[in-house]
Amino acid sequence: MRAFRQVGEKQLPNPILYMAWSPKRDLIALANTSGELLLHRLSNFYRVWSLQPNENTGKEITALAWRPDGKIIAFSLGDTKKVVLCDAEKAEILHIFKVLIPGPVSCMHWMEVLDENSGLTSFYESEDQSNRFLPKLPSLPKSYSTTTKIFSEEKSDEATNLLGDVRLNILVVGGQCGFIDLYAYGLYSIATVNKVEGTCRSLCLSSDLKSLSVITEVRSTNNDPEIHYVQLDTGLLSSYLPEVTKMARRFTHISTLLQYLQMSLTCMCEAWEDILLQMDLRLTKFVQEKNTSTQVQDEFLELLLWGHASPELQALLMNQLTVKGLKMLGQSIESSYSGIQKLVISHLQSGSEALLYHLSEVKGMALWKQKYQALGLDLPIIEHAIAVVGSFTLKASELSQVVDKSMKNFKAFFRWLYVAMLRMSDDHVPPELNKMTQKDLAFVADFLAEHFSANEELFDRKGKYFNVERVGQYLKDEEDDLVSPLNTEGNQWVKFVKESTHLKDSPLLFPTYPQKSLHFVRRIMVAVINLCLQKPSVTIGKSVSEALRLPLYTVPESSENTPRLFEMPALWNANKSSMHYVVFCMPEISPSKIYLLRRPTDPSGSVANGLIAIDLSRPLNTSIDDEDPVAEIPGNGTYRCLDARLYDAETLTVVLQGQEEERVLAQLPLSTALRSEEEFTWDLTLRLDQQNDSIPSQGLVWENQWRQLDNMKAQFVAVNGIRKVSCVLSSNLRHVRVFEMDVEDEDEDEEDRQEESQNITPDQDTLEETLTRQKELGASMEAQEGGEEEQPAEGSSTDVLEQTSGSDTL
Incomplete structure (x- = not known):
């Protein structure tokens, strides 16, 4: 068989x-x-x-x-x-x-x-409540080529899904x-x-x-x-199972949050490069064909101050760029700026807050030495990690201010250029666009000075003719200081902290890195947190x-x-x-x-x-x-x-x-x-x-x-x-x-079914008897429907129903 x-x-x-x-x-x-x-x-x-x-x-x-x-x-x-x-x-x-x-x-x-090995409710006690206190992380834009897909779907709880059940x-x-x-x-x-x-x-x-x-x-x-x-x-893992489970879930959240912040920065860098490519695409031909020795910045300044444009600039604006193209270019660049600002405010800030929450929970575990000291949680390293995450949050906030200022200059520049192009083509200029204040002129001048500078030290050569260095310098993964850091002279809080001898070195204040980029601070943060994560791994491994x-x-x-x-x-x-x-x-x-x-x-x-x-x-x-x-x-x-x-x-x-x-x-x-x-x-x-000869042997x-x-x-x-x-x-x-x-x-199942069907096939006499009984049952039911009252006799409908039922079963 x-x-x-x-x-x-x-x-x-x-x-x-x-x-x-x-x-x-x-x-x-x-x-x-x-x-x-x-x-x-x-x-x-x-x-x-x-x-x-x-x-x-x-x-x-x-x-x-x-x-x-x-x-x-x-x-x-x-x-x-x-x-x-x-x-x-x-x-x-x-x-x-x-x-x-x-x-x-x-x-x-x-x-x-397994649950039976955990000891009562240790698994359920280990489930974190972060989803009750923290908002869901915003999903990353699908238009950018992120290296992994943990957070790239519409849902933002992929990390929780990867964690699986509480067990x-x-x-x-x-x-x-x-x-x-x-x-x-x-x-x-x-x-x-x-x-x-x-x-x-x-x-x-x-x-x-x-x-x-x-x-x-x-x-x-x-x-x-x-x-x-x-x-x-x-045995250490078994003895401290509830504590290990809680710590592992916290550290897993922290690991995925670090990757989330890294992918957010990747998206910001791609948006920044999009701005460079779009502007350079418009300016390259202009720079190559113009006969004058003046710079791009000078051409636009002349148009701003005197209202006159060189033939090359006028050809660029009217023939290559066009009014419609200017609108599309302005919308595209504004979208890229807005994308950077949204990533800073929504993604970096949300990720930083979640990191601070989970690290604070880990700090609480480290303070409970009776339960968690054996697992290798190092309190000074955890406190250092919390401080560096705070520094990253401050740097992200600083970048948000820079982006906001750059967007104001950008909008003023494109509004002025749109009006100038309408005048070149002798089109009607709407009254609401025809007025420019001294503040608007200052925004345009700042935009020209900032984005069309010819000084190679002031901008990334990814943008050959156009640079967004004020934003881009924060996104470069370099150790060099910022070329144009944020001006904090009018900031009352910064002035107060500098003048206060008690607050200057207070552990309650997050340290700042005013001369460093966002990427630089992120690398410091990742290094400290990785050290924090590796210490328990080494301690448990040694046990x-x-x-x-x-x-x-x-x-x-x-x-x-x-x-x-x-x-x-x-x-x-x-x-x-x-x-x-x-x-x-x-x-x-x-x-x-x-x-x-x-x-x-x-x-x-x-x-x-x-x-x-x-x-x-x-x-x-x-x-x-x-x-x-x-x-x-x-x-x-x-x-x-x-x-x-x-x-x-x-x-x-x-x-x-x-x-x-x-x-x-x-x-x-x-x-x-x-x-x-x-x-x-x-x-x-x-x-x-x-020793093979002395091993007991069994036949089966x-x-x-x-x-x-x-x-x-x-x-x-x-x-x-x-x-x-x-x-x-x-x-x-x-x-x-x-x-x-x-x-x-x-x-074999088919053969068995065929044998069973051959054994239970009824003969012809049985089939004829069954048909006769079914006819008698049908006549009896018709009589009842016609109102005739018949008493069941021997072998009548009741018996026939039971017998018919047996025949159906057969």
Whole structure:
């Protein structure tokens, strides 16, 4: 009998390197050798979407992981050392960050802390109330090319969506030299661990946060690669779970706010460059064709003072620019100025206020030393961060004043130029535009002096003939002082602070940087906040210690070209039993055995029968129930395991190869082997493969849970016990088959249905009797409708109804 129903099969154009089932839905993510990420649905293995590599991401995917709620996929890129968070619904890149570990990421695991392990209401107490006190962040303009899309949609709560539920989830990233990073909610580095020797090949953080299990590849003294199992004690995370959750959510908000401010500044720089390009486009031809040696500024000043324009300027205004073109140019530049001002007032101010709020909350945590001191919150650094955010807010306010003044000069200039062009064309000038006060003339003169200056030191060469330096100098990411800082001579508050000896150095006042640009202050702010964020990560990382190291076996030479994701050992965490499972094979020592290592997530705990060997050479085709014999298994019963994954805590899904090269997909029940009383005494001075003979071995019964894989050289398998699905991949990494594991095959179901239909087909006499009874019932109902009262006789309508009902059922 064949179990499992095949629901899809496909030949893929590019070899598959990584595959992972969604924990919540019937979706599987695949990564191929071309750097493409594919999402397929279980039904007929239908492709939902594909994400192509680009210059912002990379082309070499080295690891893959799903967020526990199935809404986000994380994948790492080896050529750029970046981790990308992708929306599973829309194939949109939500967030990109560069990992701190040296070399490319080699493995990832995304876990979620369970409620039963948290202790009463710690998760619910950790939910922040910032949305009750802070307005939603304005969305960034879609017209600008922001590098990421966290805040670029119409909604402004993408950061909250990335945080997910209140429950804490952690993305664990492992790489070379034993470096491991833990990212709370996949965004904020909550711990950096450097306590493991070798390259991480697989890792798993327990759902109770008590331990982190790692499979590493270590070079031995004779330079042979060895596989080790390492259990790290992460007890600090478990002991301070409510505090860690609160701190992680605050710091995650802070991290996303820093990115929001950076993207706002990017949009402002693009708007500033738009003004330069539009004005330069109009002035370039004028400057190239004019015969006089006068500057652009002189040409406009002559028109302003004497009302006369040179032939070149008049040709520029009337033929190239035109009155209609002037209106459009003025509206476009005004829109760019307004965009900058809106970004300053709405985005920078809102982001700065949110930063101050969350940093103040973190400061309150740091003051509660009994709960948060062990996590590494540094009060002086947090206070410094608050002060620098205040400085950034003041600098943004200063830029807003500069933009406001520049807009006044700009409007006065374009109003005057519009009137001058109307007079050149002898058109009617509206009375409301014909009057110019001395103040208006001063605005125009300031505009000409500010925007058409020929002094190369006074403006950015991005604008060759036109500059907006008074605004642009704030947006340059340089350490040089401002060329024309804001004049504060008439500001009474600045004068009062300077003259007051008590307020001058008061910690209650935010420091100012009057000679520095907005970008410069932002860089100072980011550096201080990053230091504030990294201190707990370093402290928590130092608290992690190695609790156990078990050397397993040497890597066979034949596996050097095997994709590392599919190479065993495979790690798995059974949440309910708080147990780490490790499945592995030693093909050069015992090719027909599968080994199962179990360790409690509590490093101080122990488990009976912690290591067992499953012997596939023993007879496996015997059934527990003699009345229900199992179909004959192909081959002589001797198999070697090609790949194995834990389906659940008591079932192992394996791909086996027989002596005749046949391939079998099977579910091996582990309950009998796990109840074995045989114990193995581990000599830690030796590798496990050197103690193979003393490992207790068990044979298993397949029952009916197996299926022969015809016409396919199956090699690897990925399973999801919650969704009851599996995906088998061939040795050439191109041929895929997908199965529902708890459903029988459709062909057999169809045969069973046909047999049942043949057994219950009624004969001709039964059909005629049924028709006669239906006619009698119809006549009785007609008599009742005609008002005739009949007493039910024996075998009348009541009995016929019951019998007819039985006939219908039949």
